[in-house]
Amino acid sequence: VQLVESGGGLVQPGGSLRLSCSASGIVLANFATGWFRRVPGKEREAVSCISRNEDIWYADSIKGRSAISRDRAQNTVFLDLSSLEPGDTAEYYCATDCLPSPSAYWGRGTHVNVSS
Numbered sequence: 001v002q003l004v005e006s007g008g009g010l011v012q013p014g015g016s017l018r019l020s021c022s023a024s025g026i027v028l029a030n031f032a033t034g035w036f037r038r039v040p041g042k043e044r045e046a047v048s049c050i051s052r053n054e055d056i057w058y059a060d061s062i063k064g065r066s067a068i069s070r071d072r073a074q075n076t077v078f079l080d081l082s083s084l085e086p087g088d089t090a091e092y093y094c095a096t097d098c099l100p101s102p103s104a105y106w107g108r109g110t111h112v113n114v115s116s
Helices: none
Strands: 002-006 007-011 017-024 033-038 045-050 057-060 066-071 074-082 089-097 110-114
Touching: 002 089, 017 033, 017 089, 017 110, 033 066, 033 074, 045 066, 045 074, 057 066, 074 089
Parallel strands: 007 110
Antiparallel strands: 002 017, 017 074, 033 045, 033 089, 045 057, 066 074, 089 110
């Protein structure tokens, strides 16, 4: 089983990114998929999740400027981030749980750097 995040990069404040979480070895739609981010020196933060039933949750930190979605054909979950701020700079991870469970499958992360 492998989860692979992609779509990170350097973006200017106010810009947008689409992060992808692609799975192999499992049908991702059979699991919840959570997005988390971590800044060095700070605790990991859950930022969004989509359940098996397509229930959606966003952290207040990104609510109103983000959208999580699932593409079953691509076995992928997306996180669209817009109006990015320097405070969004972090390593972003996806996992097969809405909580940071050690028993979930985790990707290795994709780095988002919001800077002018």
